[in-house]
Amino acid sequence: MPEARDVSPFATVQRAYIEAQGIDLLSGTGSVSASVRYLADVRLDSRHKIPNPKKQMVLLFARPGTTPGDIQLVSPDAQLPWSQPLEAQIRKILADLSAPDSPPHITGINMALYQQGDLAGEGETQIFLTTTKGTPAAIIIQHRAGQPSRWSASFSEVVDAANAPPAQGTLEWYRLACSLPEMLPASANLGETQEAKDQAVADYLLVRRDLGPCTRTRVSWGGDIAKPGK
Structure with missing residues (x-):
């Protein structure tokens, strides 16, 4: 029964x-x-x-x-x-x-660096990730005067800043939302000034906010599923 x-x-x-x-x-x-x-x-x-x-x-x-x-x-x-x-x-x-170019598991953040642009209000933060395959992965956050900040992610050597962030529910989104730490590790923040470091932290928090929570994390609620018996 x-x-x-x-x-x-x-x-x-x-x-x-x-x-x-x-x-x-x-x-x-x-x-x-x-x-x-x-x-x-x-x-x-x-x-x-x-x-x-x-x-x-x-x-x-x-x-x-x-x-x-x-x-x-x-x-x-x-x-x-x-x-x-x-x-x-x-x-x-x-x-x-x-797919051969399947987004790999992210294991951490290698480095993050904010560089100010030539014009006021412009700049870019580059965040380089580490993966289980050792293949390239990065996040780029761009600032343009009079425009909202925008970011994109890449799992290849080519980073196209014009790409939109990965849509929720995709494999790319899952790799980022469920692997990135909540805060940017201080040891990975390589900004030359405190202002540059603060901007990198703010940009990272923007990415985390846009990604949202990792809703695909499995909830373990006990019970083994046995093979149906005869």
Whole structure:
């Protein structure tokens, strides 16, 4: 029998054995089985009942079980209600991850330097990042007299300051929003004057503010997902 339990920070959930029809495989090897079986911790509705799953479509992140048709969810929150925008977003992220120039994980900030321009009100802060691949990554913040400050990011040797910041929900946004520290490390701020250092800090905070919080960080709420038994 399914076991009901309270799991923070979510409301009461209940473990359910689910049989579903496989429709499409977004990523992985082989093909999707016509019928799949798995266990899932399902959030209960306002009546403390398991919602009727019939005719519902979901997106699953799972690994194959030991028996054909059995799968194991990779985490308790690996079953998501399907929608066309969600599927399109996941397909885009999967394509970006498999691309040769896929944005790498950011491991830190190597250096930040503000340089004042020739005209009053003009200047530029360059922030160079370190990555797991050792490949170039940088953020450029530009100031133009009478215009709002603007910034762009690059994960290649070519930095185009005319590019717009990465859109929220993209892989580029995730790499920045979920890896950059909240504050610019003082050891990385190489401004020649205190004024230059203060401007670099202000520009970094502008980038952090525009990126917003890392809403993709997973919340661990306990419970292993076991392979469906016979």
